[in-house]
Amino acid sequence: MSEFPADPNLDLLGEDTPLLEGMRTARAIRRLKPDPVPRALIRKVCEAGTFAPSGGNRQPWFFIAVDDRKKRRWVADRYRPVFQKYIQPAMDRGKRDNFSDRLMRNMRAALHLAEHLHEAPVLLFIAGFTRRDEPQIQALYPCAQNVLLACRAVGLGASFTSLHRAFGEECDRMLGLPENIPSAVMIPIGWPLGRYGRPPRKSIDSKLFFDEFDPSTLQAERPIE
Amino acid sequence: MSEFPADPNLDLLGEDTPLLEGMRTARAIRRLKPDPVPRALIRKVCEAGTFAPSGGNRQPWFFIAVDDRKKRRWVADRYRPVFQKYIQPAMDRGKRDNFSDRLMRNMRAALHLAEHLHEAPVLLFIAGFTRRDEPQIQALYPCAQNVLLACRAVGLGASFTSLHRAFGEECDRMLGLPENIPSAVMIPIGWPLGRYGRPPRKSIDSKLFFDEFDPSTLQAERPIE
Numbered sequence: 001m002s003e004f005p006a007d008p009n010l011d012l013l014g015e016d017t018p019l020l021e022g023m024r025t026a027r028a029i030r031r032l033k034p035d036p037v038p039r040a041l042i043r044k045v046c047e048a049g050t051f052a053p054s055g056g057n058r059q060p061w062f063f064i065a066v067d068d069r070k071k072r073r074w075v076a077d078r079y080r081p082v083f084q085k086y087i088q089p090a091m092d093r094g095k096r097d098n099f100s101d102r103l104m105r106n107m108r109a110a111l112h113l114a115e116h117l118h119e120a121p122v123l124l125f126i127a128g129f130t131r132r133d134e135p136q137i138q139a140l141y142p143c144a145q146n147v148l149l150a151c152r153a154v155g156l157g158a159s160f161t162s163l164h165r166a167f168g169e170e171c172d173r174m175l176g177l178p179e180n181i182p183s184a185v186m187i188p189i190g191w192p193l194g195r196y197g198r199p200p201r202k203s204i205d206s207k208l209f210f211d212e213f214d215p216s217t218l219q220a221e222r223p224i225e
Numbered sequence: 226m227s228e229f230p231a232d233p234n235l236d237l238l239g240e241d242t243p244l245l246e247g248m249r250t251a252r253a254i255r256r257l258k259p260d261p262v263p264r265a266l267i268r269k270v271c272e273a274g275t276f277a278p279s280g281g282n283r284q285p286w287f288f289i290a291v292d293d294r295k296k297r298r299w300v301a302d303r304y305r306p307v308f309q310k311y312i313q314p315a316m317d318r319g320k321r322d323n324f325s326d327r328l329m330r331n332m333r334a335a336l337h338l339a340e341h342l343h344e345a346p347v348l349l350f351i352a353g354f355t356r357r358d359e360p361q362i363q364a365l366y367p368c369a370q371n372v373l374l375a376c377r378a379v380g381l382g383a384s385f386t387s388l389h390r391a392f393g394e395e396c397d398r399m400l401g402l403p404e405n406i407p408s409a410v411m412i413p414i415g416w417p418l419g420r421y422g423r424p425p426r427k428s429i430d431s432k433l434f435f436d437e438f439d440p441s442t443l444q445a446e447r448p449i450e
Contacts, residue, residue, distance in 0.1 A: 014244070014245055015243060015245055015246065016243060017243065017244045017245070018240060018241060018242065018243060018244060019239070019242045019243060019244040019247040019248070019374060019375075019377070019378040020239060020240055020242070020273060020375060020378050020379075021240065022244040023244070023273050023276050023371055023374065023375065024273070024276050026276060028278055039435060042433075043429060043430075043433055046429055046432070046433050047429035047433075048245060048248050048249070050426045050427070050429055050432060051248050051249050051251060051423075051424065051426060052370060053253055053370075053373070053384070053385050056315070057328070057331060057424070057425065059426060059427055059432075061432060062432055062433075062434065062438065063429075063432055063433045063434065064434045064435075064436070064437070064438055065433065065434070065435050065436075066435075066436055067435065067436065068436045071436055090281070103282070106282060127438070137363050138362050138363035138366050141363050141366035141367050141370070142366050142367065142369065142370035142373075142385075144367065145277060145278075145366070145367035145370040145371065146248055146370065148278070148367075149244060149248065149374070150244075150245060150248065152244070153244040153245050159278070160278050160367075175437060175438055176434075176437040176438040176439070176440065177438050178438075178440055178443075181438070198276075199276065199282070200282070201275045201276060201284060202275070202284055204268060204271055204272040204275055204288075205268075207271070207275060207284075207286060207287055207288055208267075208268055208271050208272075208287075208288045208290065209287065209288065209289045209290070209401075210264060210289075210290050210291075210292065211289070211290075211291055211292065211293045211296055212289070212400060212401040213287065213289055213352070213400055213401040213402050213403075213406070214401070215401065215403055218403075
């Protein structure tokens with residue numbers, strides 16, 4: 001359990017960031033400075049996570065913020081090969097099929113994060129109670145989204161991954177998590193090397209329908225698999 | 226596809242709401258006025274949803290905003306009995322086991338919403354592409370959380386449910402959704418009868434751990450089943 005007084009200087013940080021504009025510019029930040037992040041600030045962004053809704057207000061989440069150098073290295077050493085195996089086919093396909101510069105840049109940033117994960121000052125894991133023996137992953141996602149937005153508000157860089165589940169059981173043991181509270185999400189957090197910005201998105205007018213979906217829109221719309 | 230110009234008056238609405246304080250006071254609003262909500266405002270809160278992250282930036286979401294009176298009645302007539310069946314055992318247990326006033330109030334508000342669902346001016350469904358034939362429910366939850374927060378920013382009341390899945394296939398047909406784009410979330414939206422406020426949450430200090438989870442905390446922590 002975290003036991004330290006809130007830091008009054010950090011309490012005010014980010015309080016004037018506007019909600020809607022913050023949300024529109026909460027681009028995933030995957031290039032991070034190795035400089036430390038105060039624990040009081042991690043507490044602040046995690047507290048924002050607790051204001052997410054949950055079924056029956058069960059608040060199933062727990063936050064484990066890893067800032068210990070050895071533990072971060074432990075995670076990074078396992079994450080790197082998993083990520084490389086995941087991204088390599090996509091990068092090969094990208095070169096072959098001429099993926100857009102934006103998409104290639106995105107993949108390179110994710111690869112950069114994987115290769116530098118041990119340097120990220122905080123690896124935040126969000127874990128949650130199972131229900132009827134099943135992990136309740138989706139129950140943690142609104143909470144994780146709040147944490148990402150709170151990072152945006154206070155000026156921290158963050159991004160979302162669940163690929164650590166490839167070594168999830170071992171990872172959960174390392175984190176001291178019992179079997180009925182598996183981790184679902186990992187959010188590497190640090191001060192951003194780059195800038196916040198509006199991420200590339202399709203127009204809302206191709207995504208929003210009133211009263212009835214129009215399947216003819218799907219000819220233009222094709223998910224990247 | 227939605228096809229109308231953005232409304233410049235509504236474009237500014239909510240832009241000064243602060244992110245962190247808005248997040249902390251984004252209580253679920255289940256008592257709604259029947260007054261109509263401009264479509265341009267629904268477009269605005271859905272656009273905020275599109276700035277959520279998604280794996281490979283696939284943006285799997287589609288929004289179907291139902292404001293047609295007959296269709297809302299259609300949904301409400303099916304939702305009401307499903308919800309009553311879901312909540313009744315919890316309310317009985319609450320009376321027997323003396324649940325807190327807060328929890329009972331919460332359940333009564335949810336029951337109120339179910340009984341008045343046909344009066345909610347907009348029922349917003351969020352649907353998303355399946356992947357390898359599986360619904361990607363969790364992929365839509367960060368998007369749904371953005372929509373809830375955007376509603377908070379502009380002053381709309383909203384709450385989150387997935388219980389409509391009990392009649393999901395029939396509902397998706399009514400919405401014109403193909404089988405590979407099932408709806409996952411329903412968000413009833415309207416002008417709030419009550420006020421925003423800080424929802425009851427456990428202290429972050431019972432939820433946050435540095436470097437290692439402490440299982441001794443679980444004796445105090447018991448999820449409401």
